[in-house]
Amino acid sequence: MAMNYLLSSPSTILHNQPNYPFSPLNPKLGHFTTLPSRKSRITTTVVRSKGNDDSADAPDRLISAITYFYPFFDGVQYGKYVITQVSPLQAFIQPLVPAIRVFKSFPFNGFLVFLTLYFVVVRNPNFSRYVRFNTMQAIVLDVLLIFPDLLERTFNPRDGVGLDLMMSLDSTVFLFLLVSLIYGSSSCLLGQLPRLPIVADAADRQVPP
Numbered sequence: 001m002a003m004n005y006l007l008s009s010p011s012t013i014l015h016n017q018p019n020y021p022f023s024p025l026n027p028k029l030g031h032f033t034t035l036p037s038r039k040s041r042i043t044t045t046v047v048r049s050k051g052n053d054d055s056a057d058a059p060d061r062l063i064s065a066i067t068y069f070y071p072f073f074d075g076v077q078y079g080k081y082v083i084t085q086v087s088p089l090q091a092f093i094q095p096l097v098p099a100i101r102v103f104k105s106f107p108f109n110g111f112l113v114f115l116t117l118y119f120v121v122v123r124n125p126n127f128s129r130y131v132r133f134n135t136m137q138a139i140v141l142d143v144l145l146i147f148p149d150l151l152e153r154t155f156n157p158r159d160g161v162g163l164d165l166m167m168s169l170d171s172t173v174f175l176f177l178l179v180s181l182i183y184g185s186s187s188c189l190l191g192q193l194p195r196l197p198i199v200a201d202a203a204d205r206q207v208p209p
Contacts (some may be wrong), residue, residue, distance in 0.1 A: 029095070056130040063127075064134035064188035067117065069096075071142035072181040073103040074110045078148065079174035081167045082088050089178075114139060122207065129207060134188060136203040137196055141180055148173045 028137070056064065083089045093100075103109055121127055121135045148169060157163045180196050187194035 006089055007106050009029040048085065056128065056188070060128050063121075063131050063190050065111070065185040067121075067135045067138040068141075068181045068188075069099070070113055070117065070138050071145065072177045073100050074142050075145045075173060075177045078101055078170040078177070080170065082171040082174055092178075110142070114142065130193065132207045133203055134184065134194070136206045137184065137199050139175070140199040140202045140206075141196065145173070 073096075079089070079093075083093060103113075117135050117139055122132050122139070124132070150164065151169065155162065155166070157166055184194045184196060
């Protein structure tokens with residue numbers, strides 16, 4: 001009896017199968033039907049990227065504030081005229097003299113600091129955008145010092161109107177660096193995002209949001 005059942009035609013076997021609604025042999029469906037698997041479900045996790053965040057925690061504020069000393073140390077020589085005439089500036093510069101001497105002790109220190117800040121900080125997505133933007137502002141500000149340096153090398157007056165103009169130019173550059181240092185560092189320590197004139201747009205292009 002069992003042998004006769006096994007030798008019967010496939011249509012007989014199909015006809016005798018129970019008609020489950022999701023069975024692959026369900027003639028009403030006419031095709032294979034599968035239930036959705038839990039493994040096939042797609043889940044989306046929203047991750048907040050630190051690299052594109054303009055907010056700043058305490059370490060980010062401190063790092064950003066320190067970077068503004070770089071262009072100031074690199075251009076402190078432009079204050080050789082105004083510092084001798086304004087005593088409060090002497091009191092402000094005096095505590096920074098040891099750090100300035102270390103910075104100026106080796107001719108390539110400025111260039112090495114530039115490479116370090118640009119490739120280790122600005123181009124590093126592990127740092128927040130807040131740190132990278134402020135670092136880039138400090139770098140751009142330092143790069144702009146090329147222009148007064150070229151003017152001094154090209155025109156080096158010893159006296160007369162030319163010397164007066166050079167003194168005024170140097171003092172203006174130094175005061176701009178000093179204001180940038182005070183404004184940039186204090187804003188960073190307060191958790192604000194400083195935007196320096198002239199250099200902020202260039203920094204935005206290098207560190208897009």
